Amino acid sequence: MxxxxxxxxxxxxxxxxxxxxxxxxxxxxxxxxxxxxxxxxxxxxxxxxxxxxxxxxxxxxxxxxxxxxxxxxxxxxxxxxxxxxxxxxxxxxxxxxxxxxxxxxxxxxxxxxxxxxxxxxxxxxxxxxxxxxxxxxxxxxxxxxxxxxxxxxxxxxxxxxxxxxYSDVELLIGRHNLVRREHPLRTAFLEREIRKLEGIVRGKESGGLEAAAEKKLLSDLKAQL
Ligand SMILES: C[S@@+](CC[C@H](N)C(=O)[O-])C[C@H]1O[C@@H](n2cnc3c(N)ncnc32)[C@H](O)[C@@H]1O
The missing domain is CATH 3.40.50.150 (Vaccinia Virus protein VP39)
Structure with missing residues (x-):
């Protein structure tokens, strides 16, 4: 077989x-x-x-x-x-x-x-x-x-x-994946990375740590949805 x-x-x-x-x-x-x-x-x-x-x-x-x-x-x-x-x-x-x-x-x-x-x-x-x-x-x-x-x-x-x-968003998602806006898995990939980053921001903020860079990346990622 x-x-x-x-x-x-x-x-x-x-x-x-x-x-x-x-x-x-x-x-x-x-x-x-x-x-x-x-x-x-x-x-x-x-x-x-x-x-x-x-x-x-x-x-x-x-x-x-x-x-x-x-x-x-x-x-x-x-x-x-x-x-x-x-x-x-x-x-x-x-x-x-x-x-x-x-x-x-x-x-x-x-x-x-x-x-x-x-x-x-x-x-x-x-x-x-x-x-x-x-x-x-x-x-x-x-x-x-x-x-x-x-x-x-x-x-x-x-x-x-x-x-x-690459930009930080391209490093995370991949330049080729970002431009394929019709790909059925593109949104799921973006959402997965957004969820991960939201967790990191929450963790940092609850520990009193600076999370400005992560928040900027988060907003750049959301802009791709
Ligand atoms: C999760 S399996 C992946 C098997 C297959 N490549 C796949 O994608 O389904 C990872 C394999 O990599 C082997 N591995 C881990 N480190 C390695 C290294 N430095 N060199 C060669 N093989 C390694 C492990 O023994 C294991 O068999």
Whole structure:
């Protein structure tokens, strides 16, 4: 049976170019690389994980789909030892935005215009966007998805060396997501960030702390609704 991905992972898969050699960092069950190779999208893949349990899950999935010749597996921290694989695309999904940025920072070989990054952070998406923009990565596009009532953003970026700047609202929501006013999940994303920020403002004010910057951001976010 072919792998069926949820909408979060499907949104990441949608950014893979046909024929790409793909590394999936933090692969767990290797659903993403197996799906990509089985669907004839990726030509080959390397599925890595830092933990043995998830890597064993990955090995089982690869073997049960008869793909050991096209999907290799490796126990590794981030992209350590992955340079020689010759990836066209590096995917890091389902981790915190800060950890994803740390993994990228430790792998200078991805600062290559031919390598596409597909990143799906669970938290601190603004931190990851800022990291990419400040380090010469161009955010080409983003995809929004939802699964079990949770909202996810997936970023597609490539290195071109130019440093770019986003406004605070763009860092939080994503420039591509802001301009897609008709996207069915755009309002839900904005409302989620507004709720979070309202909680921060309430917490700061009840502790007698200054919250002027957060209030300004809150009003800028509300203006986008
Ligand atoms: C929540 S799972 C995500 C699995 C899959 N990528 C997805 O999006 O559904 C996170 C996986 O990342 C792995 N992981 C955490 N830190 C890592 C690191 N520094 N390098 C490689 N894998 C890591 C964990 O062992 C775990 O299997």
């Amino acid at each position: 072919n792998i069926k991905l949820d909408d979060r992972l499907l949104s990441a898969a949608s950014f893979v170019r046909p024929g790409d050699a793909v590394i999936d960092v933090g692969t767990d069950h290797a659903y993403l690389p197996v799906y990509l190779v089985e669907a004839g999208i990726a030509s080959r893949a390397l599925a890595t994980d830092i933990n043995e349990g998830p890597l064993n899950n990955a090995k089982e999935t690869v073997a049960s789909h008869g793909l050991t010749d096209k999907v290799s597996t490796a126990l590794a921290n981030g992209l350590a030892g992955a340079e020689d694989f010759g990836a066209d695309t590096v995917m890091i999904c389902g981790m915190g935005g800060e950890l994803i940025a740390d993994i990228l920072e430790a792998a200078p070989f991805i600062k290559n215009p031919h390598v596409r990054l597909i990143l799906q952070p669970m938290t601190f998406v603004d931190h990851l966007r800022r990291y990419l923009l400040q380090n010469g990565f161009h955010i080409l596009d983003e995809a929004l998805s939802t699964d079990n009532k949770k909202l996810y953003a997936c970023l597609c970026a490539e290195y071109d060396g130019a440093v770019r700047e």
